[in-house]
Amino acid sequence: MSRLATDLIGFETIVRREIMRILRIWAQTILPPAITMTLYFIIFGNLIGRRIGDMGGFGYMEFIAPGLIMMSVINNSYANVVSSFFGAKFGRYIEELLVAPMNEHWILLGYIAGGVLRGLMVGAVVTLVALCFTNLRLFHPWVMLSTLLLGAVVFSLGGFINAVYAKKFDDVAIIPTFVLTPLTYLGGVFYSISLLPEFWQQVSRANPILYMVNGFRYGLLGHSDVDLGLAYAIMLLAVAVLYGFSIFLLKRGVGLRS
Amino acid sequence: MHALSIRGLTKTYAGKVHALKGIDLEVAPGEFFALLGPNGAGKTTTIGVITSLVNKTAGAVSVFGHDVDQARAEVKASIGLVPQELNFNQFERVHDIVVNQAGFYGVPRKLALARAEKYLNQLQLWEKRDVASRTLSGGMKRRLMIARALMHEPRLLILDEPTAGVDIEIRRSMWQFLAEINRAGTTIILTTHYLEEAEQLCPRLAIIDGGLIVRQGRTRELLEDMQIETFVLNLARPGPQVPAIEGFAVRRIDDLTLEVDVLRERNLNDLFVRLSGSGIEVLSMRNKANRLEEVFMRLVAKAGPR
Numbered sequence: 156m157s158r159l160a161t162d163l164i165g166f167e168t169i170v171r172r173e174i175m176r177i178l179r180i181w182a183q184t185i186l187p188p189a190i191t192m193t194l195y196f197i198i199f200g201n202l203i204g205r206r207i208g209d210m211g212g213f214g215y216m217e218f219i220a221p222g223l224i225m226m227s228v229i230n231n232s233y234a235n236v237v238s239s240f241f242g243a244k245f246g247r248y249i250e251e252l253l254v255a256p257m258n259e260h261w262i263l264l265g266y267i268a269g270g271v272l273r274g275l276m277v278g279a280v281v282t283l284v285a286l287c288f289t290n291l292r293l294f295h296p297w298v299m300l301s302t303l304l305l306g307a308v309v310f311s312l313g314g315f316i317n318a319v320y321a322k323k324f325d326d327v328a329i330i331p332t333f334v335l336t337p338l339t340y341l342g343g344v345f346y347s348i349s350l351l352p353e354f355w356q357q358v359s360r361a362n363p364i365l366y367m368v369n370g371f372r373y374g375l376l377g378h379s380d381v382d383l384g385l386a387y388a389i390m391l392l393a394v395a396v397l398y399g400f401s402i403f404l405l406k407r408g409v410g411l412r413s
Numbered sequence: 414m415h416a417l418s419i420r421g422l423t424k425t426y427a428g429k430v431h432a433l434k435g436i437d438l439e440v441a442p443g444e445f446f447a448l449l450g451p452n453g454a455g456k457t458t459t460i461g462v463i464t465s466l467v468n469k470t471a472g473a474v475s476v477f478g479h480d481v482d483q484a485r486a487e488v489k490a491s492i493g494l495v496p497q498e499l500n501f502n503q504f505e506r507v508h509d510i511v512v513n514q515a516g517f518y519g520v521p522r523k524l525a526l527a528r529a530e531k532y533l534n535q536l537q538l539w540e541k542r543d544v545a546s547r548t549l550s551g552g553m554k555r556r557l558m559i560a561r562a563l564m565h566e567p568r569l570l571i572l573d574e575p576t577a578g579v580d581i582e583i584r585r586s587m588w589q590f591l592a593e594i595n596r597a598g599t600t601i602i603l604t605t606h607y608l609e610e611a612e613q614l615c616p617r618l619a620i621i622d623g624g625l626i627v628r629q630g631r632t633r634e635l636l637e638d639m640q641i642e643t644f645v646l647n648l649a650r651p652g653p654q655v656p657a658i659e660g661f662a663v664r665r666i667d668d669l670t671l672e673v674d675v676l677r678e679r680n681l682n683d684l685f686v687r688l689s690g691s692g693i694e695v696l697s698m699r700n701k702a703n704r705l706e707e708v709f710m711r712l713v714a715k716a717g718p719r
Contacts, residue, residue: 158486161519168516175509247500251561254464254494255517256486413426413467 158258165257169265170272173239177273184235184273185280188227192281195223196288199345211347211378216289221372222344225306227281229367232274232307233335236266236314241321249411259405263315263398270311271304278303291375298383299374305390306367310335312397319401319410338364348380363389414478416442416569416600417463422472424458424624432458434624436472440602440617442568445595447611447618447632448604451713455624456604457497460573464494476569490518493567495558497574497604503547507538510546511561518565525564532560535590552583559587569600576607588614608709612636622713643701646671649694658687672701 177184196216204215211218243249252262285291293299317330342364348356359365366386373379379386404410417440424433433455440446450456461467463474465485473480479487501510508529515525533539536556541549546557555575562570572591576584584607592614595601605611611618612632619629628635651668661684662674671693673684688695 156519164519164521165517168513171516172505172509172513179504243502246502247498248502250466250494250496250500251514252517253466254489254492255514256489256519257517258486408468412465413461 161256162258162261165255166261166265166268169252169262170268173235173265173269174272176239177235177269177276184231185276188231188277189280189284192223192227192284195219196284200288211349211376211380213376213378214289217291217376218347218372218378219345220285220289220291221375222342222368224278224281224285225303225368225371226339226344228274228278228303229306229310229364230331230335230339231277232270233310233314233317233331235273236270236311237318237321237327237331238314239269240266240315240318241324241327244318244321244411245324253408253411259402263401263405266315267308267311270314271307274307274310275303292377293375294377295374297374299371302367302370302374302386302390305387305394306371309363309367309390309393309397312394312401315401316397316404319404322410338362341365343368343380363393366390414442415475416440416444416477417602418473418475419459419463420473422459422462422474423470424455424462424467425470432624433462433470433472436621436624436626438619438626438629440600442477442600443595443598444617445592445601445615446603447615448602448621449608449611449618449709450604450621454621456621457573459621460494460496460571460602460604463488463571464492465489490565491568493562493565493570495555495562495570495572495575497577499554499558501546501554501557501561504545506543507533507546507549507557508542510557511564514561515564520565528564528566529560532563536560537586552579555579556583556587559590563594567599569602570594571602573604574606575603576605576610584610620709620712627712642675644673644675645699645701646673646688646695647697649696652693653691655693656687656691658684661687 200216200219204219207215209215209218240249243252282291313330313335317327321327341359342362343359348359348365351359360381366381366389369379369381370383370386370390373383373386417438419436419438422433422436422438423431425431436455436459438459448456448459458467462469463476463481465481465488469481475481476488476491479491481488505513511529511533512522512525515528516522520528529542530539533542536559538553538556538560541553546554549557555577559572559575562572575591576587579587588610591601591603595614603611603615616632617630618632618635619626621627645666648669648671655663655665655671657663660676660679664672666672675681675684685695
């Protein structure tokens with residue numbers, strides 16, 4: 156059997172294991188985002204949104220729906236990889252993979268696929284919740300799908316790097332709490348950055364999540380606060396840099412081999 | 414071509430802990446080989462380097478002719494590892510653990526399912542296939558790790574204290590199973606604290622202490638090197654004063670027990686004749702310690718603190 160065929164079976168096994176894990180603990184993986192997003196739609200969209208009026212030429216509920224879907228996807232992609240990989244490290248069953256002849260790229264791709272799949276599952280649930288509150292258009296399906304996938308991949312890689320460096324469970328929560336959540340809230344999920352003063356608009360443009368949210372919003376609504384080409388460039392650059400760094404960590408065995 | 418060849422292997426951990434100080438070791442294909450040593454001697458580090466879980470500092474390691482640096486995938490594919498610590502997902506089902514492990518080694522799923530049935534049956538775990546692994550007993554968890562290590566049918570099986578904490582009945586059934594695997598052609602390297610285990614199973618062994626191999630060779634030859642054996646004699650009744658007997662060092666342990674050091678070339682009949690002549694009646698006799706244990710203790714004590 157060729158090396159590639161062997162690695163593909165290994166990759167498929169990781170993905171299968173990740174899906175089983177997501178479904179086994181669905182009350183921790185799928186249900187909470189559905190409840191949280193329902194609350195967002197009720198409070199921000201329905202109660203407050205009615206007083207806000209239009210945003211970017213769309214009803215407020217319609218405007219925030221793409222951002223909330225993207226927020227769910229990236230948060231859950233991140234959470235899946237960081238918890239799964241750190242759990243494997245902590246429980247030492249990461250050694251099952253480290254002693255196996257799998258190429259590091261396929262190990263990393265397996266975990267990314269797990270993160271992306273959980274992101275998409277949660278994204279689908281949140282979309283169903285959103286449809287209970289507003290109508291969603293599909294302005295450009297390929298843009299919608301590609302930005303969703305790129306966002307999920309970027310944050311899966313982020314979760315992987317976090318898990319590699321984490322030494323205890325507290326370390327797994329630090330990045331989501333102190334970096335991910337603020338960047339998400341300031342990433343144009345709930346507002347158009349055109350509402351901000353010029354200075355803060357420029358500051359917002361340094362936030363990579365702004366490009367993901369707006370790219371995805373363009374795919375659904377045909378509206379974006381940022382240039383779509385720039386959004387793709389930033390997401391692709393983030394994927395390349397984070398992937399390269401993750402592979403470096405995995406090949407060197409940082410945090411894995413003594 | 415050796416199943417395992419180690420040349421000048423050194424490992425220095427961060428903090429300048431010299432775990433291995435230049436190990437040379439060779440294991441032939443088909444052997445059942447024991448690596449013995451006290452805690453912290455370097456056994457697990459050696460296994461870690463062979464299986465790519467530990468980065469070596471210097472030296473060369475090859476498995477069936479494949480160098481661990483140049484052909485890591487081939488080396489990994491040849492080895493099945495049963496580690497000392499439990500290292501499976503406690504929330505996963507027994508069946509999933511073994512089938513997934515086969516997948517990581519590129520075994521197609523259909524074949525993996527067949528092998529899972531075969532090895533879980535052989536290790537008496539098939540009935541437990543659907544339970545979460547955390548619910549297994551200690552002995553079952555050890556057997557699960559053996560089944561998992563066999564799923565890709567490795568040519569070299571490395572077991573790091575596989576029977577630690579396992580009761581004697583299960584331990585003996587595991588010995589029998591491992592002996593069968595070895596007879597079928599799998600090379601086995603075993604580290605153990607139960608020296609009886611090594612004596613029973615392994616025709617060759619190495620003793621490692623302080624990061625160095627202090628002795629390696631045929632188990633029988635190591636045992637033959639030992640010049641003195643100690644026997645414990647149980648007496649029928651509290652006896653009179655024990656006489657001095659040439660060639661035997663006799664000590665009274667209590668009223669009904671004697672301990673005797675016997676030089677290898679001495680005939681035990683001489684001892685019994687003299688004891689009988691002194692009115693001492695011996696009811697039964699046993700060897701005081703595992704013979705290999707004595708060799709081990711002497712070699713490790715000779716090496717001294719490092």
